[in-house]
Amino acid sequence: MTDRTLIVPRQMERVVESSGYVPAVQVGAFIFCAGQVGRDEHLNVIESPEAQFAACWENLRLVLEKAGCSFEDIVDMTTYHVSLSQHFDVFRAVKDRVFPRSICAWTVIGVSELARPGLLAEVKCVAIKR
Secondary structure, eight states: OOOOEEEOOGGGHHHHHHHSOOSEEEETTEEEEEEEESBOTTOOBOOSHHHHHHHHHHHHHHHHHHTTOOGGGEEEEEEEEETHHHHHHHHHHHHHHHSOTTSSEEEEEEESOOSSTTOOEEEEEEEEOO
């Protein structure tokens, strides 16, 4: 079995308890982050699209920080979007405020739904710990 370290920020312990997955796994220098969404510490989906997208990025930041990384360490990112054409401009505006431009490969995918009703976006990535 491959050596792995489970990455669970304190704020996400409830996710692990209720959902049975961890926010990230480190294998060697690679950090594999599960998709992060716009919900609060109590697992409530945030209703406002802009606030929900900001929470996606903040949750990803928390996971990376717990792993000893930052946004700058991301090498590959995939974002999943419900109603992509309706919300993408707002998503991109929030992303551009908090995430460095042109540092990683990025794939954008429109989907019909995510794991919980009301979720509009999910951000999944791989980072390399330096």
